[in-house]
Amino acid sequence: MDAPARNWHEFASSETLASGFAKTVAKILSEAIGARGKATLAVSGGTTPGLFFRALSHEKIDWAKVIVSLVDERFVPENSPRSNAGLVAANLLQNEAAAASFVGLYSTAADVESAAKHANDVVGQRVLPLDAVILGMGGDGHTASFFPDADNLATLLDPDAEANVLPVHAPSGIEPRLTLTLPRIASAGFIALHIEGAQKRRVVEAALDDEPHLPVRAVFDHAKVPVQIFWAP
C-alpha cells in the first residue's frame, strides 16, 4: 500500500493550535447540526488535549444538539485522575459546551469485558455514526487504545470488525482499557490527529514511511476521509 497523504496543519504554539483547531471542529459540528439536526464528536484523553478542550468549550455553537463521546477510556471511575471522562468533564463540558450531552465508555461493571459490552451497545444506540473524531497519539505510535503490545491488537485493527467498543489488555496501557474499534473511527466524517512536539512528529512521519506496523498508521490506511494532522512544537 502506498504511503498516505500528509495533511499537516502547523501552529506556532499550543495556544494558537488550541484556538485554531477549536474553530475548525466547531465549524464541522455546526455543519453536521445543519445537515442532520445533531452532531457527534469522539475525543481522546491523555495529556495533550486539555488546552484544546478549554478553547472548544467557548465556541458558540448549538451544543444542546451535540453528543460528545470518547475514542478510548481507562477502566477507572470518573473521579480518577487517569479518567478520560474526568478530563472531558473538567475541560470540555464547560462554558458554552456545558449544554452538550456526554456518553462515556466506563461503567461500574465487574470487569472491563462486561463494561465493553455495555459501552458497545450504548455507543451503537446513542453515538454512532461519528461526525468528528479527535485522535491523540503516544510516543509508541498507539492511538485510541491500539497499543503495540495489546493482546488483541489484530482484532482492534480489523477493518471489518463488527464491535463498536472492545476491551484492551496491554502492559504499556497500565490499566485495562476500552476503545472504539478501527472501523468506527475510520468511518467518521472528519478525522484529526492532534499531536505536539518534535518527537511525536517523528513518530507520525515514521509510521507513514518506514514503520507502517505502528498502530496509528492503520487509521491513515483505512480512513474514509484524509486524516488531518494538527501539530505544534
Ligand SMILES: O=C1O[C@H](COP(=O)(O)O)[C@@H](O)[C@H](O)[C@H]1O
Ligand atoms: O493513553 C492515552 O494516550 C493517548 C496519548 O496521550 P498523550 O498523553 O501522549 O497525549 C491518548 O490519545 C489516549 O486517548 C489516551 O487514552
